Amino acid sequence: MKLSIVSDKHGNIVSITQPGDVGDKVSGIIKAGVEAAPGQTVHEIEVPRELEKVNLLDIHKGYKVDLKKGTLMKG
Amino acid sequence: MAWTWGTNTLNPGQTQRWWLSWATDPGIEMIGVQAITPGAEIDYTNPGMQVNADGSVLYFVTVTNKGSAPVQFHFTGSSRGSWTWGTNTLNAGQTQRWWLSWGGYPGLEIVEAQPITVGCEIDFTASGVQVNADGSSLYFITVTNAGNKAAQFHFRGCVIC
Numbered sequence: 001m002k003l004s005i006v007s008d009k010h011g012n013i014v015s016i017t018q019p020g021d022v023g024d025k026v027s028g029i030i031k032a033g034v035e036a037a038p039g040q041t042v043h044e045i046e047v048p049r050e051l052e053k054v055n056l057l058d059i060h061k062g063y064k065v066d067l068k069k070g071t072l073m074k075g
Numbered sequence: 076m077a078w079t080w081g082t083n084t085l086n087p088g089q090t091q092r093w094w095l096s097w098a099t100d101p102g103i104e105m106i107g108v109q110a111i112t113p114g115a116e117i118d119y120t121n122p123g124m125q126v127n128a129d130g131s132v133l134y135f136v137t138v139t140n141k142g143s144a145p146v147q148f149h150f151t152g153s154s155r156g157s158w159t160w161g162t163n164t165l166n167a168g169q170t171q172r173w174w175l176s177w178g179g180y181p182g183l184e185i186v187e188a189q190p191i192t193v194g195c196e197i198d199f200t201a202s203g204v205q206v207n208a209d210g211s212s213l214y215f216i217t218v219t220n221a222g223n224k225a226a227q228f229h230f231r232g233c234v235i236c
Contacts, residue, residue: 006171015171016164022229027158028177030211032230035172057192057227060164 001052003059005043005072006036011065012075014040016056045072079109079151083138085117087146090139094125095150097132103187103233104134106152115142123198123221126190135196157231159189163218164227167195170219175230177212186232188218195222 004017017034021027036042043065051059051072064075085091095106108119118139125133140146165171175186184204190197198219205213220226 013164014166014169018162019160021158021160022162023157023159023231025156025158027160027232028181029160029175029230030178032161032173032175034174037169037171056162056164057225060225060227 001047003045003047004034005045005065006034006040007043007065007067009039009041011067013060013064016060018056041067043070045070047072077151077153079149081150082111082147083149084145084147085138085140087115087140087143090137092122093136093138093150094133095136097134099130100126100132100189102154103157103185103231104152104154105185105235106134106136106150108136108138109149109151110146111148112142112144112146115140115144115146117141117146117148123196123219124187124190125196125222126193128193133196135198155185155233155235157233159229159231161230162191162227163229164225165197165218165220166225167220167223170217172215172217173230174213174215177214179210180206180212182234183236184214184232184234186214186216186230188216189229189231190226191228192222192224192226195220195224195226197221197226197228
């Protein structure tokens with residue numbers, strides 16, 4: 001599962017996005033993006049399998065971005 | 076389904092921030108004001124939404140009487156079914172500008188940010204649309220977490236014409 005994560009310059013998570021239709025109705029949206037504010041970076045990060053069923057907000061609160069590796073690490 | 080609710084008055088030059096509450100999620104809501112008093116401009120905005128611990132949902136509305144005399148007005152609106160897209164988080168106090176892309180022009184889309192985290196107001200402004208050379212279309216929406224903790228939200232919307 002790939003997440004789009006915005007972090008600050010220290011790797012602290014500002015926002016996480018899991019794209020795709022959530023309900024029964026089809027939106028037709030093919031992609032979406034967010035503009036990072038100054039000092040922020042958008043990362044596309046493949047999430048480890050053990051995190052795929054973890055609530056997104058728990059990832060948000062418990063992890064940060066390893067800016068050198070481009071991966072998530074416990075924060 | 077269209078609805079009209081309440082009869083309210085407001086002094087000239089005054090702005091009030093309202094919340095309209097539904098026991099459960101009513102679906103996407105388009106909310107405005109029906110002016111009753113002739114000759115007075117009433118301005119309104121729909122800043123955002125909040126879901127509460129009991130499952131109730133608030134839509135916020137600000138109303139300003141731009142006229143020179145007290146006015147009377149109703150709230151009026153319409154509930155619609157919607158698509159729901161993406162699961163997102165955002166830190167407290169943060170604002171982000173998003174773009175949502177369709178392969179072609181989808182029609183007039185009403186897009187909002189639907190909060191999931193209880194007690195956190197999520198504000199949003201759908202600000203514009205763009206068509207690209209390849210025929211794809213972008214709708215822009217600015218989202219703010221007005222709450223005091225990180226919050227989760229979906230985008231949702233519907234084509235109205």
